[in-house]
Amino acid sequence: MGDHVRVIEVPEPADPRLNDFRDLTTADRRPDRPGGRGLVIAEGVVVVRRLLASRYPLRAVLGVPRRIEELAGDLAGHSAPVYATSAEAMSTVVGFHLNRGVLAVADRPTAWTAADVVARARRVLVLEGVGDHENLGSLFRNAAALGIDGVLLGPGCADPLYRRSVRVSMGHVLAVPFAQLPDWPADLTWLRDSGFRVLAMTPAEHARPVSDFAGEPKVAVLLGSEGPGLTPEAIAGSDAAVRIPMAGGVDSLNVATAGAVAFYALGSFG
Amino acid sequence: MGDHVRVIEVPEPADPRLNDFRDLTTADRRPDRPGGRGLVIAEGVVVVRRLLASRYPLRAVLGVPRRIEELAGDLAGHSAPVYATSAEAMSTVVGFHLNRGVLAVADRPTAWTAADVVARARRVLVLEGVGDHENLGSLFRNAAALGIDGVLLGPGCADPLYRRSVRVSMGHVLAVPFAQLPDWPADLTWLRDSGFRVLAMTPAEHARPVSDFAGEPKVAVLLGSEGPGLTPEAIAGSDAAVRIPMAGGVDSLNVATAGAVAFYALGSFG
Structure with a gap:
């Protein structure tokens, strides 16, 4: 469909560029707890698509090639890095089997009043x-x-x-x-x-x-x-x-x- | 409140009278699978109460004394055995920690058309x-x-x-x-x-x-x-x-x- 996404291949789960996605079950992502960083995680094509369309500042995307391709149109205009890896490496990074095949991580924007x-x-x-x-x-x-x-x-x-x-x-x-x-x-x-x-x-x-x-x-x-x-x-x-x-x-x-x-x-x- | 339930104390998890309640996570209770017996399991006071009021033929109740007491009025008129044990023994029998404290088991009645x-x-x-x-x-x-x-x-x-x-x-x-x-x-x-x-x-x-x-x-x-x-x-x-x-x-x-x-x-x- 003509959309071109610059994909960075990261075969190695230990790569520090994937740190935002590491140990999602145990890492506390909430800012209200000690050590919590408050990052926002989206899982799966449908939810990642909503994140990409939102006001949330995208930090990175990680997925298997097939899922990233599905998101090509949505990724246009985003400059955050898009990392591709194998399903197995993804599981190792996040700490559990992820059958949705793609994740995105964003910062929290300024809260509304x-x-x-x-x-x-x-x-x-x-x-x-x-x-x-x-x-x-x-x-x-x-x-x-x-x-x-x-x-x-x-x-x-x-x-x-x-x-x-x-x-x-x-x-x-x-x-x-x-x-x-x-x-x-x-x-x-x-x-x-x-x-x-x-x-x-x-x-x-x-x-x-x-x-x-x-x-x-x-x-x-x-x-x-x-x-x-x-x-x-x-x-x-x-x-x-x-x-x-x-x-x-x-x-x-x-x-x-x-x-x-x-x-x-x-x-x-x- | 005057309702008298004859409770049978069963301290020992291995007691065969508790077999209907054994290994609920792994035991297949569905009649449509090999080994399935099709027993109907109700968990917790609210659901056990609905089972006791239903047309389902009660086989037995198992609970900690406090939960059985809550059901005294509902148990009146039922002749199936009511077994009391400790929370710890219950967990051993069913195979997981059961925070609802009471279970009932029933047979399937004749299916409606x-x-x-x-x-x-x-x-x-x-x-x-x-x-x-x-x-x-x-x-x-x-x-x-x-x-x-x-x-x-x-x-x-x-x-x-x-x-x-x-x-x-x-x-x-x-x-x-x-x-x-x-x-x-x-x-x-x-x-x-x-x-x-x-x-x-x-x-x-x-x-x-x-x-x-x-x-x-x-x-x-x-x-x-x-x-x-x-x-x-x-x-x-x-x-x-x-x-x-x-x-x-x-x-x-x-x-x-x-x-x-x-x-x-x-x-x-x-």
């Missing part, structure tokens, strides 16, 4: 205590699919840029704007003052169906962790408690699934 | 090629929460009674009726002749929004596997292709999440 995230948003997701990386990643995937414009992270949430979150999100954490909320639950008041109807999701019977709010111009959906749900402070800081109507006797949906149904019910995808 | 499943159903889920045990379990959980009356399994589906499916479903595979479809895709014609609108879920742009069919008295939602989706034969055997309206550029939702949104959109829980 909550004000940046809500600036032009009509629908935002606000999370409290979602500490599970897979649930967090799934929430970003569902948010991207169903028209959520940004995500705000309250206390107790996992890092959306952790490797497993990035993978489970299918790379959508790299596209959906997100920010930490510095002042909880006071920032819920700020959201309301900014024109958002803040809706606290709960399985409680007395809550109103979330679809009642589909006509609102600006909505913030507040979701808590899978077991305990939202704290009383978070619920008190909301405009209304809302629920998904469910069949009797069923406790509840997984938090990411509940999010998907709520986003859909709010008709936020136009 | 597809005709049994659809007999009084208004909403059924039909699956083709859903071979992933976790997706399958999640689909049952979502089906139970959102008013699906039964599940029909086409070719290539995993066993809903496999241990991991049971766990991920939160035990709802033991409550939502399901059956194998013996004749694919001819059974889709049978479903249509039985009064169901058969809707094939697809991400294709030309498909109609699934919510267009919320008013139908009887609907069968057809879902394919996560990657390839439904086969052309399955789509050809349906009344209509339907989709969930999504934001541009997003490939699709996880299959279980797509199911949840579709079940909700069909208003089947009302």
